[in-house]
Amino acid sequence: MTLPDKYHQMISTVTNDAQLKMELVQKDFPIPKPHEVVIRVEASPINPSDQGVMFGWSNMANAYHEGAGPKRVLTAPISDQGMGIMKARIGQNLPVGNEGAGTVVVTGNSPEAKALMGKTVSALSGSMYAEYCCIPAITCLPLLDGNNAKDGASSFVNPLTALSMVETMKLEGHQALVHTAAASNLGQMLNKICSADKIALVNIVRREEQASILRGLGAKYICNSSSESFMSDLTNAIYETGATLAFDATGGGNLASQILTAMEGAAARTPGAYSIYGSIKHKQVYLYGGLDVSPSVLSRGYGMAWGVGGWLLPNFLAKIGMEAGNKLRMRVASELKTTFRSNYTNEISLSDALESNNVARYFAKKTGEKFLICPQL
16 A cells, blocks of 8 residues: 555634634654554544534534635634633644544554554544544554444444443442433443343433334333423333433533432332432432533432532543453444444545535534544545
């Protein structure tokens, strides 16, 4: 394979004149250090977690693009409030793309790096929206025979998040889970994990078609937040499962508070579970996404044994350590085409990802619609 002298990489920049710019820049082909490898990136998903760096606090409703192909530039205005929040970003050309997969084409001279030469690997990096990416060999996950780059493109963020939710449940002494935005790719993976591991899971969705997706996977507990009976349905499901831990992908609004209210209502049915300060069992909701950017609202009607906090995958993986993290990665590698299979509705090039109509579609973060960037297109 003839390798280029330069390659294209996507960057996101906040300018002094209150604009966000996204474009492709040319970079010199990387020379790996002894412990590094260079991957020819062939597939990289657009996850909600990527969009925080991509767009920040810009006004994407007024985003537009100019130019075509590798010269295309996406521009979006930023409000005064947004500029205040992103002040530290001004003038920084930030690479984007958390995960992806491709073929190792160059390696450093360490044994670990050399062992990956020519292999198809998935990788976790902050710069996967590029034609090539240079990263430490230890961060790569070699794919098993029969899996290609598209199969492995989403091997980290969603699969490891779903597995880590279950591990968090075990470590914190809970027995069942509640999950919102439950029909997403991640939510479907979590359903498969919980089914295989015999863990009760309460799914919260917003539309009937999303509930249908989960019923097709065999999900038992599905609560539609748009239904008039949502709170009674949720309380009943939590009572039956004993769920006292929830992961909320929406982040804003009152959904976390509704979940805690339902947990408290379920606890009230259990003899001996109550004190003058409410239920004794600790109830926890972790906010791990921001699909709803409005403020989080808590009604405080669920006693004194509860918590709401943030949850981030890298922090959890650091907490459990390399050995435990590798066990999770090995499970992902062995179940890529079953439990952790991702479905993509659109495959686009790097420059297509900067086209304003495409941006509007993937920025909407609609359940069931997922974009895959294929940098070699």
